[in-house]
Amino acid sequence: MSACRRMFYLVKHRSLLTYVRRNLTTWSPVGAAFNARPHRKLDLLQKNVGLFGVPELSCPAGFQVATETALKNTERLVEKACSSSPGVQTVQCFDQLSDELCKVADLADFIKVAHPDPAFREAAEKTCIEIGTVVEKLNTNVELCKSLKNLLDNPDIEAQLDPDTRRVADLFMFDFEISGIHLDDTLRKEAVALHVKLLDLNNEFLVGSHMPNRIARAAIPEHLHLNFATEGSFIQIGGLHADSPNDLVREIAYRIYLYPNAELMGCLEELLKCRYKLATLVGYESFGHRALKGTMAKTPETVMSFLQLLTDKLSDRTAKDFKMMRDMKKKLSPRHSELMPWDHPYLSGVLRAERYNIEPSLYSPYLSLGSCMEGLNNLFSQLYGVSLMSEQPRAGEVWSEDVRKLAVVHETEGLLGYIYCDFFHRQDKPHQDCHFTIRGGRQCQETGQYQLPVVVLMLSLPHPTKGAPTLLTPGMMENLFHEMGHAMHSMLGRTRYQHVTGTRCATDFAEVPSILMEYFATDYRVISQFARHYETGKPLPESMVARLCESKKVCGAADTQLQIFYAVLDQIYHSEPQNRSTTEILKDMQQKFYGLPYAPNTAWQLRFSHLIGYGAKYYSYLMSRAVASMVWKQCFIEDPLNREMGERYRREMLAHGGAKEPMLMVEGMLQRRPTIGDFVDALVSELNPNFETFIMDSEG
DSSP: OOOHHHHHHHHHTTHHHHHHHHHHHHSHHHHHHHHOOOOOOTTTSOOOEEEEGOOOGGGGTTTHHHHHHHHHHHHHHHHHHHSSOSSHHHHHHHHHEEEEEEHHHEEEEEHHHHSSOOOHHHHHHHHHHHHHHHHHTTTOOHHHHHHHHHTOHHHHHHTSEEEEEEEHHHHHHHHHHHHTTTTHHOOOOOOHHHHHHHHHHHHHHHHHOOOHHHHEGGSSGGGGGGEEETTEEEEOSOOOOOOOOOOOHHHHHHHHHHHOOOOOOOHHHHHHHHHHHHHHHTTTSSHHHHHHTTSSSHHHHHHHHHHHHHHHHHHHHHHHHHHHHHHHHHHHTTTTTOOOOGGGGHHHHHHHHHHHOOHHHHHHHOHHHHHHHHHHHHHHHHHHHHEEEOOOTTTTTTTTTTOEEEEETTTTTTEEEEEEEEEOTTTTOOOOOOEOOOOOOOOTTTTSSEEOOOOEEEEEEEEOOSOOOOBHHHHHHHHHHHHHHHHHHHHHHSOGGGGGGGSSSSSSTHHHHHHHHHHHTOHHHHHTTTOBBBOOOOBOHHHHHHHHHHTTTTHHHHHHHHHHHHHHHHHTTTTTSSSSOOHHHHHHHHHHHSSSSSTTTTOOOOOOOHHHHTTTTTTTHHHHHHHHHHHHHIIISSSOOOOOHHHHHHIIIITTTTSSOOHHHHHHHHTTTTOOOHHHHHHTTTTTTTTTHHHHHHHH
């Protein structure tokens, strides 16, 4: 190679060399593991250990083997529970029974959506259905219920139970009661039939809520066709196109994607009727009352009080936000200046960008995936004495070659569990960021050992390239921290019972640890420890972090009000029958709790897929954010890396999973019992500006 050509080659590949050199010399092992492509050694002699190290799952047919084994063990444990004399061992037996089924069902539940091989997905789906059917039968097994009732109805034996065992016993009894175990034969059969019907309706609605709508190409101006997917002589619209700068594209997408589907409308109406009928059949006023038992809120009345008070406190700010959006729309589209629901997401983004000059691409070079993982490792080490250690998966252990495996190790307690990181985009993979429990932690009475928790974090990030690692936007980085909050909830809990391990707690508490992590992700004292340019090593400037934090408050009241509207709608749908259509209810609630006009011939509720997993509990995000805000401000804002406070947080909130009343955990952390007014004030105070200089700069 000539000297000239050699010089050109070095200049051309300088950034790559810098990136590789930084990987070799300055990233920690966990940072390096996520900033490079995986290099798996091909060893033809290496034995396939099966998915997650479960030997049976080295091939799709193994799911049937695992299912049969679990069902045999289930029969044995049911017999043991029914024949044993009542005591602590009864609850232990129930928990072991739950664990046997969950270990297979939870794993299958993940594989059916994540595995790239259709044969594995299909086998996992069959397992989910088979075990789901068994669970329904167990929840209506009178003899099994009687063995638990004998325990709870005996004051002498009940008095000997420790608080965790008593709570778990109560939770198992609740599962029996909501299945109608206490009813006579005829009514119990009716309850079982409603359960079965609801499983089908839930699935039908969930699938339908994500199906695209289509319209003839001729119905849409030709110059807009490029914005949408085409299918022959039709335009197909599978989303709201909320970020499009074109008013007409947003409006068309909104009106067509939300156009009512009579069949799906009937499915939703029937689903809500069945939920109400089942709830009243087993002794509740409404499905909302049944769903909220055991939560922080406890009743629909408390939820509605919270949402109404929050609306009242935000009303002036919400009005100002909508005025800002209207003014911006007049400026951008003088001929179409009325503010409509399809304008809100786009215009709030425009206002943030204009005021604070927030461009994600300016931040991404500082937020390589490896540096963010290094930041998480540093944070957990300082708060809890926990390290994330990259491990090489064995043959057949993971479902895709780009899945990374982390061992979570405590400085004195040793190995706490495993996190599998399925972070990168691939075809047919769900785009939703989520946390899956594959195996729950529990104290095994059979072996005397602790069963280590195993979880998966799923994101959809871009792959690293030859010249650069995976670079995250601020939003992606916050999502990573959020999901890792769930994972550490699973890892740091050390519950005796699998039934209440980690995130298996009240829905309005389950999001607290993950939302709290978002506060760490936006605090410069935390960010400065890891956010550095992947080429130059320069740290992310503090002023950029401050602008990013303040930008989130722009139109924050209107954004919160939109979430309130969704939460109210969810509550009304799950209250007593309204004797009016779901669309009429939506129109009424949109006027009262949102303020932007309803668009005729639309049915947003048919896209509200959270009605399935979060029925009557959609408010949970708002309430969890309120609690997280209070914990942050009272316990971490002075020093986000305070080990003493980290230990207290683990001891009071993370350690218990669902084994303790959620409000008692909050009270233990805050050392006072918060009121609904406190929750509302916490959310409202989030919108107060902290960096007035940046506001003056942007306006001046």
